[in-house]
Amino acid sequence: MIELVRPTVDLAGSWWEMVDDFGDETIHGSGYRPGDRDALRDPEVFEEWADWLGRMERPDEALPEGRVPSSNRWVVRDGRVVGTIAVRHALTPSLVAEGGHIGYAVSQGARRQGVAREALRLALELAAARGIDPVLVTCDVDNIGSARTIASAGGVLEDERDGVLRHWVSTGAPARPIGPGPIETREARLVPITPGDAAAMRAGERRADWAEGYPREDDLDAVGMMTSGPDAWSPRHVVRRSDGLAVGSIGCFGPPEDGVVEVGYGLVPDARGGGLMTDVLSAMVRSLEAAGLRVVAHTEAGNRASQRVLARLGFRRVTDPGEGAGEDAGAETEWSWARPAGAGRVARVGGVGEP
Missing domain, CATH: 3.40.630.30 (Gcn5-related N-acetyltransferase (GNAT))
Incomplete structure (x- = not known):
């Protein structure tokens, strides 16, 4: 034995x-x-x-x-x-x-x-x-x-x-409900942004463990919504395991309302195209759903890469892009996405061409 x-x-x-x-x-x-x-x-x-x-x-x-x-x-x-x-x-x-x-x-x-x-x-x-x-x-x-x-x-x-x-x-382990600590993924660690980090980002400081181009404007918008120390809903650095660099951010647009929470995310250009965003968003969604929440997201109508990631993770578009929004839809037009209840296990491995 x-x-x-x-x-x-x-x-x-x-x-x-x-x-x-x-x-x-x-x-x-x-x-x-x-x-x-x-x-x-x-x-x-x-x-x-x-x-x-x-x-x-x-x-x-x-x-x-x-x-x-x-x-x-x-x-x-x-x-x-x-x-x-x-x-x-x-x-x-x-x-x-x-x-x-x-x-x-x-x-x-x-x-x-x-x-x-x-x-x-x-x-x-x-x-x-x-x-x-x-x-x-x-x-x-x-x-x-x-x-x-x-x-x-x-x-x-x-x-x-x-x-x-x-x-x-794969171990088939259930995800842990989201909390104030880091979320571990296959390719990255999602580390809550501290008030000190946020101050440095707003001040335009450069840190050795931040990738070139980080923080982006969207990352600064995310930390601009912080009102206190990090909690489950705060934005998080996406820290790539391969080199230890923060290459983007992911987080929620505030605490859930009526059991629904919205996620936002993004990577610097050099970190896109290898499946990292699929891996990161998958882990975030699993943790949120393990807490009993329904997850929604928005994309610009022209952001095909982000839409492919959401689709691979079981999200569905729940609103039309608006009149005249087709393949050449303007960047200001947003699409709404939601992951239906009981959509099943979230995929963990991204494909070529994903952000």
Whole structure:
């Protein structure tokens, strides 16, 4: 029987047997570095280290720079540690490129026996319980066994980057209702704009983590409606995971009225055309609908790209564009869009040509 067990000093003996079985190999998803070996041989130090691994999944735990909250587990078969696995709750640019949401390793003596497949399945359940969907899982391009394991879990290969294969796996996790905190998407983080951010944007300041062209005029209009600190309905920076830059904004036109909320969004020109807006708007809509709200939007009649995004996410046009508004409709003419109740699961992957 395969289990994922929280790190515990009770399993220290078989943990060290597993470490010895790995030899010089990197033990992915373990939090262990060979240089720590001598210190961890002290039982008290080992106990504190195992306890710290467990605390890493607590949102209030202070973590070293570059670390993200993680659910660390040991892969246990018949009472003995045979591997390690970690479910990371968020992605940094380096994790997007290489590490992914889940890192795992199985000792040599337990390979090709279905252990990795079952451990990954259980880790995906952990990710789903955390509301993470989809999950990024990576492996080296020459690790054929791991690539097969990821594929068997439903992994879809996105690309190869510097010898690393990057797969996305859907967990089917329900979205979390929108709140004042960031919203995590496959391609970005939607980070609420603070009063300090808003003041800097209005003053025309440039920040190192703002992309060229940000904020746009529409972004400034959005922050102009802020009256207090960030809440669920405040505008959010769209922070692209690939480089950590704010490349646009998304938010609501105030709190909901009668269970309906309107969203507005946009990206700088260089961030358009790769499906980012579809990914971002999908996550925003899912969070709003998880809060029991109906979502509406408006587009200019000539903004075909934005209309394609809304259509792909199940929105329907609910008003005519107005007399004389056809293919050459003026930019001031607006179309209204709504996502019908029960429209089903929101798509997560955009197509070529989308903003």
